Amino acid sequence: MSRTIHPTALTMIARLSNSLTQLVPQIGSDDFPQLLIEVIKQLVPADEMTLILFEDKPEFLVSEKTEKIGNQSIDMYLAGAYLLDPFYRASVELKQSQFFTYGELVPDGFRQSEFYKQYLVKIGLEDECGYLIIFPGGQFLHLSIGHGVGSTARLSRSERQLLETLTPLIDMLCQQHWGDQLSKPLNRQLDQALANFGSSKLTERECAVIRMVLQGYSPASIADKLFISPGTVRVHLRNSYRKLDIGSQVDLHNLFMGALMRFEQYEGGDPLEGFF
Template identity: 85%
Template sequence: MSRTISSTALAMVDRLSKGLVDLVPQIGSEDFPRLLAEVIKEFVPSDELTLILFEDKPVFLVSEKTELIGSQSVDMYLAGAYLLDPFYRASVDLKKSQFFTYDELVPDGFRQSEFYKQYLVKIGLEDECGYLIIFPGGQFLHLSVGHGKGSEARLNPSELQLLESLTPLIDMLCQQHWGEQLSNPLNRQLDQALANFGSSKLTEREGTVIRMVLQGYSTSAIADKLFISPGTVRVHLRNSYKKLDIGSQVDLHNLFMGALMQFENYEGGDPLEGFF
């Protein structure tokens, strides 16, 4: 019984073959991250494609729009705002490389969060998907494909399925390129800075509530997760704002970032201690 291969499938195999012919010889070279991004763009449209390597600290390897965010926002992201990035949060417990869409990761109030407004909105991104490539030493690569609001480049289900199917290949190529280069274990010390934020000034429950607000959880989602009423969440939030002398989520985000940026090397405890 004969089988016919569609022209679409043949064209895709052709693009993949040509991309790998250019990419594979560059494993280990400085051009590899850029060429990897080019291969991805051969398969799906995007408004922004970014590679961030998280080793001892995060480093932008490829980014087409970081200049639109501004140097201050980039500095803040690298100094610790990445702790609030849903892709980073997903990496904490991830054991193997995986493809994600933002909708799979973000809390229900994420698009009202200051992280979303400070970083994604400023560069015009509304939707994002990408890979988390996990290395043996705990380091990871975030390869993201971003799309603007109303963009013609936004991906359909078939394109998302295609990207997901490429996960083993992308993972293998990245392991080959970075596997022997990564000598520094991932510094997760700042994870404790988020976990301890506000602990010297707030009750345990108040601290939990404001950390969830920072990550983009809505009042109703916080209530559901903590098994309390939305009214109780609002009381905890009001009391926390009063103790921290702030009045909004913008103030809370700025306080968190200000506390983090005072450290060259965070060594534990509430980042707010000594900040006021």
């Protein structure tokens, strides 16, 4: 019995075939990153796509709306705010390339976090998804796909399924393009800056609480993960703020970033030591 391929599927296959015909010959060229973005845009609607390579340090390869963030926020992201990015957090444990939606990664209080307010809100993005492409040396590529607040061009379930299905193809193309170009291992030293933040002034439990607050966890979620009560979380947070001489999540985020940005090269220990 013969089967008829749905016209929509035929159209998609034709688009993908045409796009790959243009993209594959550009593997290894400077045009490849932008062309890769254009291929995905031909398959699904997107208001903003960003390509960040994490090798020795983060590098924006393609970013269509970073002017909305401003240079100061971009500098802060590259200096260490990326440590709080849910996609970066996922990369720490990831062993192979994968497609994610923000909903699969973000903590329950993420929309109240300063990272969300200072980066995603400024760009005007929400409902983001994307790929984490993991290279053999531990470096990785974050290809994000986002939509503006109030945009009608949202990804449907089938479009997200299409993107997920394409993960092996996107991974193969990226491995072929960047695989031979990456010579520096990913500098994970700043991961220890987040892990050690406040350790010279706070108890171990207080450090755990403020670290989770920085990442966007709610008090209830922190309590659940640390096996303590929400009231105890609030006590730890209040004591931490008092010891750090701050009064809000905004102050906590600014203190974290201020401590990181004073280092040309972080070499270990609490970033706050000698800061104030």
